[in-house]
Amino acid sequence: MAAFDTEKLAQDAINAIADKIKNLNTLNIIVAxxxxxxxxxxxxxxxxxxxxxxxxxxxxxxxxxxxxxxxxxxxxxxxxxxxxxxxxxxxxxxxxxxxxxxxxxxxxxxxxxxxxxxxxxxxxxxxxxxxxxxxxxxxxxxxxxxxxxxxxxxxxxxxxxxxxxxxxxxxxxxxxxxxxxxxxxxxxxxxxxxxxxxxxxxxxxxxxxxxxxxxxxxxxxxQIASLTEKKRYAQAAVATAAMAAVGEGAAPIPLSDCAMLIPTQLTMIVSITVIFGFDVNKSILTALISSTIGTGGATVLGKTVVANILKFIPGAGTVLGGAISASTAGLITTALGEAYIKVLEMVFKGEMNINDLGTVKGKEAMSQNFRQQLRFGKSRK
Ligand SMILES: Nc1nc2c(ncn2[C@@H]2O[C@H](COP(=O)(O)OP(=O)(O)OP(=O)(O)O)[C@@H](O)[C@H]2O)c(=O)[nH]1
Ligand SMILES: [Mg+2]
Missing domain, CATH: 3.40.50.300 (P-loop containing nucleotide triphosphate hydrolases)
Known part of the structure; x- marks a missing residue:
C-alpha cells in the first residue's frame, strides 16, 4: 500500500504552482x-x-x-x-x-x-x-x-x-x-x-x-474580470485529469495502485490554482487534500480512505476485490477538481476570504463540496 503524506503533497503542489507561474508566457498589451x-x-x-x-x-x-x-x-x-x-x-x-x-x-x-x-x-x-x-x-x-x-x-x-x-x-x-x-x-x-x-x-x-x-x-x-472564463478553463483541466485517471484501458484500479492517481490530481490542482491566480499557500492545499482524498496529517490512501470516499458515491458499492473501477477513479478526480473550483469561486465572489480556506471553515466547505460532487456527479463509463 503506497503511503502518502499530506504535508509533502501540499509542498509539492506549492512548488509546482510557483514553477508553473514562473514559466507562464508574458502577455503584452498596448493601451492607448x-x-x-x-x-x-x-x-x-x-x-x-x-x-x-x-x-x-x-x-x-x-x-x-x-x-x-x-x-x-x-x-x-x-x-x-x-x-x-x-x-x-x-x-x-x-x-x-x-x-x-x-x-x-x-x-x-x-x-x-x-x-x-x-x-x-x-x-x-x-x-x-x-x-x-x-x-x-x-x-x-x-x-x-x-x-x-x-x-x-x-x-x-x-x-x-x-x-x-x-x-x-x-x-x-x-x-x-x-x-x-x-x-x-x-x-x-x-x-x-x-x-x-x-x-x-x-x-x-x-x-x-x-x-x-x-x-x-x-x-x-x-484577469479578474470574468469568472465564467476562469471556470471554463479550470473545468477543462479537470476533464483532462479525469480522462487520465480513467485511463485508456479503463481497467479497474487495484487499491494498492490508487496512489498512482495522485500525480494526475496534483497537476489538476496546480492548473486550477494558476488559472484562478490567487496566492494559495501550503495550509490551504493541506486543508484541501486532507478534507477530500486524505484524512489529516500523514495518511495512507488505502482501503479505509477509498472505502470512505466510496460511501458517498451512489451505486459504487464497497471495495470489491480490492479494486475500484476506472469510472470511479475518474469520478473521484472530477469531484476533487470541481470541489476546489467551487471554493475558489466563493473566494472570487468575495463570499469567502482566501485565508479562510486553510481554516476549519474552508475545510468544511471543501469536504462538503467534494461529497456533493461524488453524490451527484455523473459516473464516467
Ligand atoms: N465610476 C467610474 N469611473 C470611471 C470609469 N472609468 C474612468 N473613470 C473615472 O474617470 C477618471 C479618469 O480615469 P483614468 O482611469 O484615470 O483615466 P486614464 O485614461 O488613465 O487617464 P490618464 O492616465 O490621465 O491618461 C477617474 O476619475 C476615474 O475614476 C468607470 O468605468 N467607472
Ligand atoms: Mg492613467
Missing part, C-alpha cells in the same frame, strides 16, 4: 487613448494586483511607459499625450508601430505585442475625426504585423450612447477585431441610481479568442 478616458481604471479592473496604481511604469518611448509588476506575467504599454494635437498623435503612432516591430524582431513571444486596446470615452459624447483617422492609419501600418486592435468604449454607463457610438464606429469600417462597450467600475449617476459595471467579461472572452494558445494560461491567471 486620450487622457482621462479611463485607461488606468480599465487596467486595474481587468487585471489583478492594481497594476496601474502600483507601478508608475518605466518610460520606454517619449509617449509610452511600460507597466509591470514582479511575478505577474503581464506588461501594459500605456500611451500618453494623445490630446496634445496632431503632431504628438503621429509620434505616438510611430512609437506604437516601432514597439510592435521591435517585439516581432525578437521572435520571442514574451516580448511581442499581442494586442492593442484603443480606448474611447462614451461619456464624452463625441469622437474627434482625428482619432478615426489615427486608427485608420495605425491599422494600415499594422497590415503586415497584424496585431489585433480592439476598440474599448469606456465609461459606457449610458448603454444607449454606447450602442450609438458603436454603430457609428462600425460604419467607419475600421480594421479592428471588436468594438466593446464597458463600464469598468460602478458609476454613481445620482443618489438614487448607480450604473453597474459591465462588459469586461466580453473583453476577456474576445481576448481568449484572439490570443495564441500559449497565452491562455497567462490570460486566465492575470
Amino acid at each position: 487613448g486620450k487622457t482621462g478616458v479611463g485607461k488606468s481604471t480599465l487596467i486595474n479592473s481587468v487585471f489583478k494586483d492594481e497594476l496601474a496604481e502600483t507601478g508608475m511604469g518605466k518610460p520606454v518611448t517619449d509617449h509610452m511607459r511600460k507597466i509591470t509588476k514582479k511575478g505577474v506575467p503581464l506588461a501594459i504599454y500605456d500611451t500618453r499625450g494623445f490630446e496634445l494635437g496632431k503632431e504628438v498623435q503621429s509620434e505616438v503612432k510611430k512609437e506604437v508601430i516601432d514597439t510592435i516591430q521591435k517585439g516581432i524582431a525578437t521572435k520571442d513571444i514574451n516580448k511581442t505585442i499581442h494586442c492593442i486596446w484603443y480606448c474611447i470615452n462614451t461619456a464624452a459624447n463625441r469622437v474627434e475625426p482625428e482619432e478615426i483617422q489615427w486608427l485608420r492609419e495605425l491599422s494600415r501600418e499594422n497590415q503586415i504585423t497584424q496585431v489585433p486592435i480592439i476598440i474599448v468604449l469606456t465609461q459606457s454607463f449610458s448603454k444607449k450612447n454606447a450602442v450609438a457610438l458603436r454603430k457609428m464606429l462600425l460604419d467607419e469600417n475600421l480594421d479592428v477585431v471588436q468594438i466593446i462597450p464597458v463600464l469598468a467600475q460602478d458609476y454613481e449617476i445620482d443618489e438614487e441610481y448607480t450604473a453597474r459595471a459591465y462588459g469586461l467579461d466580453v473583453l476577456i472572452k474576445v481576448m481568449a479568442e484572439i490570443l495564441p494558445e500559449e497565452l491562455m494560461d497567462t490570460l486566465q491567471h492575470v
Whole structure:
C-alpha cells in the first residue's frame, strides 16, 4: 500500500504552482487613448494586483511607459499625450508601430505585442475625426504585423450612447477585431441610481479568442474580470485529469495502485490554482487534500480512505476485490477538481476570504463540496 503524506503533497503542489507561474508566457498589451478616458481604471479592473496604481511604469518611448509588476506575467504599454494635437498623435503612432516591430524582431513571444486596446470615452459624447483617422492609419501600418486592435468604449454607463457610438464606429469600417462597450467600475449617476459595471467579461472572452494558445494560461491567471472564463478553463483541466485517471484501458484500479492517481490530481490542482491566480499557500492545499482524498496529517490512501470516499458515491458499492473501477477513479478526480473550483469561486465572489480556506471553515466547505460532487456527479463509463 503506497503511503502518502499530506504535508509533502501540499509542498509539492506549492512548488509546482510557483514553477508553473514562473514559466507562464508574458502577455503584452498596448493601451492607448486620450487622457482621462479611463485607461488606468480599465487596467486595474481587468487585471489583478492594481497594476496601474502600483507601478508608475518605466518610460520606454517619449509617449509610452511600460507597466509591470514582479511575478505577474503581464506588461501594459500605456500611451500618453494623445490630446496634445496632431503632431504628438503621429509620434505616438510611430512609437506604437516601432514597439510592435521591435517585439516581432525578437521572435520571442514574451516580448511581442499581442494586442492593442484603443480606448474611447462614451461619456464624452463625441469622437474627434482625428482619432478615426489615427486608427485608420495605425491599422494600415499594422497590415503586415497584424496585431489585433480592439476598440474599448469606456465609461459606457449610458448603454444607449454606447450602442450609438458603436454603430457609428462600425460604419467607419475600421480594421479592428471588436468594438466593446464597458463600464469598468460602478458609476454613481445620482443618489438614487448607480450604473453597474459591465462588459469586461466580453473583453476577456474576445481576448481568449484572439490570443495564441500559449497565452491562455497567462490570460486566465492575470484577469479578474470574468469568472465564467476562469471556470471554463479550470473545468477543462479537470476533464483532462479525469480522462487520465480513467485511463485508456479503463481497467479497474487495484487499491494498492490508487496512489498512482495522485500525480494526475496534483497537476489538476496546480492548473486550477494558476488559472484562478490567487496566492494559495501550503495550509490551504493541506486543508484541501486532507478534507477530500486524505484524512489529516500523514495518511495512507488505502482501503479505509477509498472505502470512505466510496460511501458517498451512489451505486459504487464497497471495495470489491480490492479494486475500484476506472469510472470511479475518474469520478473521484472530477469531484476533487470541481470541489476546489467551487471554493475558489466563493473566494472570487468575495463570499469567502482566501485565508479562510486553510481554516476549519474552508475545510468544511471543501469536504462538503467534494461529497456533493461524488453524490451527484455523473459516473464516467
Ligand atoms: N465610476 C467610474 N469611473 C470611471 C470609469 N472609468 C474612468 N473613470 C473615472 O474617470 C477618471 C479618469 O480615469 P483614468 O482611469 O484615470 O483615466 P486614464 O485614461 O488613465 O487617464 P490618464 O492616465 O490621465 O491618461 C477617474 O476619475 C476615474 O475614476 C468607470 O468605468 N467607472
Ligand atoms: Mg492613467
